[in-house]
Amino acid sequence: MTAPGPGLSTADMEQPLEPLWRGLMVYRVLTLISAIVVTLANLQSYASPAGAVGVLAVMATWTVLTGYVYFPSAATARDRRGRVALADAVVTAAVMATTPLVQTVAQINADAPVMGSIWTSGGVLACALAFGIPGGLGAAIATSVVLVAVQAEVVTELGDIQLLVLVGLTIGFASMVLRRSGDRLRRAIMHEAAMMERERLARAVHDGVLQVLGYVRRHGAELGGAAGELGKLAGEQEYALRSLLTTGPAPVDLNGRRDLAAALRMLGTSRISVSTPAHRVELPAHAADELVAVVGAALANVALHVGPEAPAWILLEEVTMDAGVHGVEISVRDAGPGIPAGRLDAAAGEGRLGVARSMRGRVHDLGGTIDCDTGPDRGTEWIIRLARQDRA
Template identity: 65%
Template sequence: MTFPAGAVEQPLEPLWRGLVVYRVLTLASAVVVAGLSLDEYARPGVAVAVLVVMAGWTAATAWGYALRPLGSRPAARGEPAPRDRRGLLAVADLAVTVAVMATTPLVQTPAQLAADAPVMGSIWTPGAALACALAYGVAGGLAGAAVLSAALVAVSARLGTEVGDILLVVLTALTVGFAATVLRRSAERVRRAVAEAAAAAERERLARAVHDGVLQVLAHVKRRGTQLGGDAAELGSLAGEQEIALRTLLITGPSVADAEGRRDLAAALRGLASGRVTVAAPAHPVPLPARDVDELVAAVAAALANTALHAGSAQAWVFLEDAGDAVEISVRDDGPGIPDGRLAAAEAEGRIGVARSIRGRVADLGGTITLDTGPDRGTEWTITVTKR
């Protein structure tokens, strides 16, 4: 099944365009109502000026809401969708609408005010609350409706006669805000499903190609190395580990970034599992910015590579703990440990693999890293990074 790109990346576009149509139609209605009773206003010229402002603002919001969203730009392939800036315009819309309503005592006569004549803007004014609902969901819709209701009561100085209009605005904004929230969540689920389906199809294609070549060669090297023994057995063991790691990657695949550019750290770390490496991570996703995930996985991979290089056949374990506001990764092995002063000596000799590949990456993320090691007690790296 295919989905239009706009329905996934910009699910609220039909509602924004519907809001523009609503503003245009209600502007026409407000102009007709004011025009029929223009001679009854205390200041007809001011009333006309307010209508002109409303028309100009309607045109500006039509351009901003539907024709060219503020701050919008096409997203590059693989890049998260740009942040929608129309919420700022919705707030400005609310301020302009309140200003239009505030002109009512200056334009209407005391008789009109006493007769409960429509305030300036009339049914054009609720559009601002609907814009806030589309931009910020239920909370934004209720906030916009509350501001318009307070302005209506302040202008008319009568709460009892305005209860019906207030309830209508509040319920409409609440409904639109709820619909906007549901559409956003549904679009995000669809986007993830489409991305996962595409990734699964690509993995399936690669799996067929790799199985006919690389995996069979690795399996053959593993069998022959075991049969030959000695150094060949060690090479066969390494080939077997790579076979397991490659099969795991083809089956699970890399974690997919969401619309905000975040990836699941737990899924990414599981891809490091092999015959000598055991990975334990929470069952639930641990989302972090994609760059942070890449750097943490690279740091862990560097620690595991250091274990394979210096500890031979040692077993290694990777533990991920989600502490809510931070993540902690522990990389342990049962090797001989690192002698005192060995890392400092290696760095002095210009061998900066540990300093740059592990500590440097963690430092760039603003995290901390500790090392617990010693002769005959293995090595444990503990990485802690605050979530962003």
């Protein structure tokens, strides 16, 4: 992979939420200091000054412990952030729950800040960063319930509750957007790196392998006979190598999806024409692999029953199926004599299940349909249709 562009670090690309986690730790330390100052300034008015100091000690210790996990320098602890964020929400709720034990009734009736004060909102922020909107909203609701339980007047806490909910939703939404942006950035950089590598290889291969294959193809055709057959094989390999260098393979992305269009283009040769949309046609990798296997089986039938030099055409389209469901349609067509009526059923009855298992079985397992349009002297066309569950 190439280095990130100007202004981007590897951490920004691989861990797009790192700036927010750093901001959370700064916020946590500042709110801890604030809570300590406010509590110590009014320590004599507490019902249990020692208890208040103990709660502050727990808050300081927890801030240090979570800092080890949240702070980006702790690379080995990043995978534990989600679990620690949940524990963070529980600890902050426990700190708030000590309010009736530490404060006097007069303080509670006077709407004094609960134990932990604004420090306790850090648990909501952590859950929002770790789990997005569901985590932020859930932690905000849980914290609000504890807040209402320890305060005498519920109405006076409505503003704090609204603030907690808004913060959880906002930071949760921001974390989800940053994750998606990071994924798109990684894919873009990987695609750019692959294009640059293909260009480099294309220059190197063109100066050597492709020129040799082209020479063999041309002179083999001139000589004919066995040399002509060798020239045809060289031409096939030249075409396949050029396709690989210009379009590249169809890798699986971070979401486990593969570009079906790119995968089908790799089947193209001098006798097999492939037409696909210019944009990516993404499917789950397993579905894309199965469809490519079905197309490969259809091409094998063309070579076997029509001839190894028979031309074939592959067409991939995005279509709208029944009930407005979006899907893909693949057509594999040849110009052979066609399949005699009843031949496929007879072959299945004879135990030759290539078409039934390799083609129809694969498509039906995916939930798609496959039809054969054939007839005397008009060739054979296999039409494969599959709904895309990710699109409406």
